[in-house]
Amino acid sequence: MAPVKLLGTQGLTRQYGGLIAVNDVDFNLYEDRIHAIIGPNGAGKTTLVSMICGRTPSSSGRINFKGKDITRLSSAKRVQAGIVYTFQVTSIFGNLSCFENVALSAQRTLREQPEGRASLEKWGMVSEIEIEKAVSKYLLKVGLEGIESQIASTLPYGHQKLLEVAMGLAAGPELLILDEPTQGLAESEIDNLIQLIRDISKSVNVLLIEHNMEVVFNLAEHVTVMDNGSILAEGTPSEIENNPAVQDSYLGN
Ligand SMILES: Nc1ncnc2c1ncn2[C@@H]1O[C@H](COP(=O)(O)OP(=O)(O)OP(=O)(O)O)[C@@H](O)[C@H]1O
Ligand SMILES: [Mg+2]
Incomplete structure (x- = not known):
């Protein structure tokens, strides 16, 4: 083909x-x-x-x-x-937790997906459960599960790069x-x-x-x-x- x-x-x-x-x-x-x-x-x-x-x-x-x-x-x-781009220099929000970093990306994406909107649609909001599910999924995918509450800037550099990949994936x-x-x-x-x-x-x-x-x-x-x-x-x-x-x-x- x-x-x-x-x-x-x-x-x-x-x-x-x-x-x-x-x-x-x-x-x-x-x-x-x-x-x-x-x-x-x-x-x-x-x-x-x-x-x-x-x-x-x-x-x-x-x-x-x-x-x-x-x-x-x-x-x-x-x-x-x-089209999603991850920066040459990491672009994570250092003072936010890992969860919050990925949630920011995920929220935007979920808002655009009909299945993420159901009852909160008219508010343009996404349910917390939907976001938590998405964040867990992407952190697991990059091998960063279990560090949701850690402040991003305190992660070792290699993990910050992985967090950035998780954010990229969460943007769909x-x-x-x-x-x-x-x-x-x-x-x-x-x-x-x-x-x-x-x-x-x-x-x-x-x-x-x-x-x-x-x-x-x-x-x-x-x-x-x-x-x-x-x-x-x-x-x-x-x-x-x-x-x-x-x-x-x-x-x-
Ligand atoms: N904002 C800017 N203002 C002026 N010149 C710029 C700007 N951004 C890039 N350049 C110049 O454009 C050229 C290409 O830069 P670019 O960053 O795209 O290269 P690169 O291939 O990504 O290099 P590297 O491997 O070092 O990341 C360089 O000469 C650079 O100095
Ligand atoms: Mg470059």
Whole structure:
């Protein structure tokens, strides 16, 4: 069966003054495979996904998601459409508990689902039981069950990253974008996260920005290499590994 296109950009560009962070990029993402973006520091990876999720406005170009033009949608509308981004630097609310962090994401999602609304619908509210169920589910999924009441900033860094993944999942994504999820993690935590991402990818499309090549070659089924604001190469991990241009610009050093 031919792969189904989930997301596409045409001529997507972002300029900062004289600097072109992302230059006329046609980026395509297909359903049901883990897609990684790699490339040196400053290549434009974060800027590209920030435009895709609506955090950074594009200077020019278009973005399509599931056949619809989303170029002008707000980031909130894009979350509703199913595009969820987790930040390169963690974006948890440090002074809230783990439960509250995940509940904030879950509440928004449940409010939009008919089954979560039943009797409280006219108030635009979601029942506490619904939220508790959802929070437990996502904390369990990332292996953080039992720490609901702990204040998020007191968690070890690796657990904060997992909490952020739980928050991303609670937002009900169809496409989950993870920007350097393994950055700052210990080797054993990375192995855990690889398992988790593989598990998540069974039900959610995953787009990963990652510098750790072991993680990329372990997880990704398709790789896009960015360099200097443009796409340098695309292909399977082994095609990328053996691509001379990629070796020169990135993998070699
Ligand atoms: N808000 C901004 N204002 C000005 N320049 C920016 C801004 N954001 C990014 N840039 C510049 O755009 C270029 C691309 O940055 P970007 O963060 O997208 O790279 P990246 O590939 O994600 O790098 P890294 O691997 O270090 O995270 C860099 O030269 C960066 O300095
Ligand atoms: Mg980045």
